[in-house]
Amino acid sequence: MTPDGSKRPPDRHPSGTAQPSDLGTRAGPGPGARGMARDTPGTSKMRRMSYGQGEPPWDPWKPGSQQPQWGNQSTSDTPDxxxxxxxxASRNKRRRLLLIVGGAVATVAVGTAVAIAVVSANSGSDGKPTNSLPGSADLPGGSTSAAEPSFDPTSAPPPLDPLEFISSAKKDKAALSPDTLFPGxxxxxxxxxxxxxxxxxxxxxASAVRGTLxxxxxxxxxxxxxxxxxxxxGGVAVTVGVAVFDTADDAxxxxxxxxxxxxxxxLPGSGIDPFCRTSVCRTTRNSVGRYAYFTLGGFSGGKDVTTKDTKVFTAGDDLAEYTFRQIHRRGESQASAAASK
Incomplete structure (x- = not known):
């Protein structure tokens, strides 16, 4: 009893649970009163605690260290x-913010480094394009005093015309004789x-020719x-004659x-009887440069030549072509010598 005559409420633990002396008494209405058992006559039962008394429920699936503490426990131990x-969440937000800021700073730093490198590379060009080779210090074995290579424009001279040398006595100065023109x-x-x-x-x-020649x-x-x-x-003999003039026009x-x-x-000789003096023979005539050349072909025994004697015709054509090549070769050799000077 209290001094004013009212009943003293039962003592409770700080956590709000009833003391053992209160077990079996009726609980008055109040918060968490639902689920309370009533005493029946002749029976003594313990009052079942309700989860509404301010204590958290026990979870069988959690380990003991994570279960709520019952009894005389301080409320300050319960984590907020x-x-x-x-x-x-605040830490995660700060971490994300740091990553974003760090990435931006790194990007700016790389861009700045590249810009500095580009500016440094171009700082010596004065804004002008360069087409010179790397300095000799960049080349192995190079000399620091080596200058840039320079090449003068060159063009091959046109080839000299052999015909030009055999068309005028002023340019046709090579030695000339039967042995130089017909060697061997x-x-x-x-x-x-x-x-x-x-x-x-x-x-x-005039002493070397006949007829109208x-x-x-x-x-x-x-x-x-x-x-x-x-x-x-076959006894075929051919005399080749070359008449020399001062100019190609004269020839x-x-x-x-x-x-x-x-x-x-x-022209007979050792072992060759005179031929084509009275007999019929085959002749050719032509010119190149300042030279006119002729052939006279027949049989060394004095036999007349007919159209059936193809050997005579072939021999005359072969030697006429050979004479032309020898005269032209004379011009080629002189043109080559002049080009090499």
């Missing part, structure tokens, strides 16, 4: 889950062998006539002045 959650003792042409025999050279052009040569300024005789199988005029009666005098 909301505060912990707020703190964790024999020549093979188109797989046919021709043996060289007699040879001669004279400045009396002396007039054609002397009238156009012939300075020399060279002759060489070749033989081949061309002399050739045009010839006809079928313009005949070269045959």
């Amino acid at each position: 889950w909301a505060a912990l959650a707020d703190a964790s 003792s024999q020549v093979t042409l188109n797989e046919r062998v021709y043996t060289k025999h007699a040879r001669s050279s004279t400045t009396d052009c 002396p007039k054609a040569l002397t009238a156009n300024g012939c300075t020399r006539v060279m002759r060489v005789t070749y033989t081949t199988k 061309t005029k002399a050739r045009k002045a010839t006809d079928d009666k313009s005949i070269l005098t045959s």
Whole structure:
């Protein structure tokens, strides 16, 4: 009883649970009163505690360290889950903020470094494009005093024309004789062998020719006539004659002045009887540069040549072509010598 005559309420633990002396008494209405058992006559039962008395329920699935504490426990030991959650969220937010800020700073730093590198690389160019080679210090074995290579524009000179050298006595200065124009003792042409025999050279052009040819040569300024005789199988003999003039125009005029009666005098020699003096023979005539050249082909025994004697025709054509090549080769050698100077 209290001093004022009222009943004293039962003592409770600080946690709000009833003392053992209160077990079995009726509980008055109040918070958490639902679920309370009533005493029945003749029976003594313990009063069942309700979860509404302010104590948290026990969870069988949690480990003991995480179970709520009953009895005389201080409320200050219970963690403030909301505060912990707020703190964790705050830490995560700060971490994300730091990552974002750090990434931005790193990006700015890299961009700044690249910009500095580009500016440094271009700082010596004065804003002008460069096309020079790297300095010699960057090249292995280079000399610091080496200058940039420079190349003068060059162009190959046009090739000299061999015909130009054999068209004028002023440029055609190479040695000239039957042996220089027709070297060797024999020549093979188109797989046919021709043996060289007699040879001669004279400045009396008219004495080396017959028919209408002396007039054609002397009238156009012939300075020399060279002759060489070749033989081949079948008793065929061919005399080749070359008339020399000062210019190509003179040689061309002399050739045009010839006809079928313009005949070269045959040149016999050791082992060769005179031929084509009274017999019918085959002749050719042509010119190149300042040279007019002729052939006279027949049989060394004095036999007349007919159209059926193809060996005579073939021999005359072979040696006429050979004469042309030898004269042209003379121009080639002089053009090559002049180009190398």
